[in-house]
Amino acid sequence: MKYPAVLSFSEILPQLAQFDAIIDVRSPAEFAEDHIPGAINCPVLDDAQRVQIGTMYKTIGAFEAKKLGAALVAKNIAQHIENRFLSYPQDWKPLVYCWRGGNRSGATALIFARIGWPVTQLDGGYKAYRNHVNTELAVLPQKINFNVLCGPTGSGKSRLLQVLESQGAQVLDLEKLAAHRGSVLGDLPAAPQPSQKRFESLLWELLSKFDPARPVFVEAESKKVGKLRVPDTLMEKMRASPCTTVALSIPDRVALLMQEYPHFVADPALLNTQLDFLTHLHGKEKIAHWHQLALSGRTSELVDELLRKHYDPGYLQSIRRNFIQLDQAQALSLPDISNETFQRAAHQLNKAVHNTRA
8 A cells, every 4th residue: 555545434434443643643632522533633733833824824824824833843753763753663543633634643644654654644634534523423322221220319320331341241320421420519520531532432422332233321420521512413312212210219319429529518618609500499598598508508408409309399390201111111220329239230230221122
């Protein structure tokens, strides 16, 4: 094969795992928004340089912009080779891509090929990959047999998913991918949510790896997890799928939520800031009461009230309206929140779902 090879994403996909490196040469900001899974960022123009060259195109002209752009790109490629790739052998096989036009990746691929590396350039760049993801997210969910875990807030659904995955079951944890717990109190302070495009890339990567002959466990979610939207086809398939209702006593639900939201226990002011978003539903007087419970350290009492007066009433209305097989759901009652209980429940659930499908 002549190098650099220029291939479409459909040609590259079957051999994606065979590349020694997937190199995204776009700017750091472009890379941060989304990238091909497993890619590393080696920008040939950094964020400031990209803005500078773009401005020159508009205000001075293409020729002057291309001259400076070529100088910056050549300098940056040289630095990447010297700092990251100088020790790599001749049979090192990288894949290189940029946004769409191929100028940035083409320059990189040409130099790599002249060195002697068997380099491949993605024709159409990131945009071609993104088109593939969009197409697949409209198709992949239809091929998967979901079992949806239903149950009110704090009933242990997320923890059950974690244990199921540790036991080898196929799990789609939307809240983990979205870095959000899926409610007004769901922000994770140490983990900002990814972009919508990044969330969809993570979804595509996971969905494409599932074995369609085996069930996939997923938690019942609304159309949005924090600021992120669950793709329509996935949402429709989940809502039409068989369900398992997870039940846990309110005292155990309170205890579980206290374990899973330690940042709110440690920082009542942060909790109260989030509670303010519920003012339009419960009124200033009720919110002021909840503020006082938080500030006085009566967090478990606050959580109990939130479950009974906010989360549970809304959940019951939503779950019956949206999940059409809820009335035929199998029930899973958890006697406590011990690790042994979750291990046993996950094993029983996995076995029961496989037997039902068999």
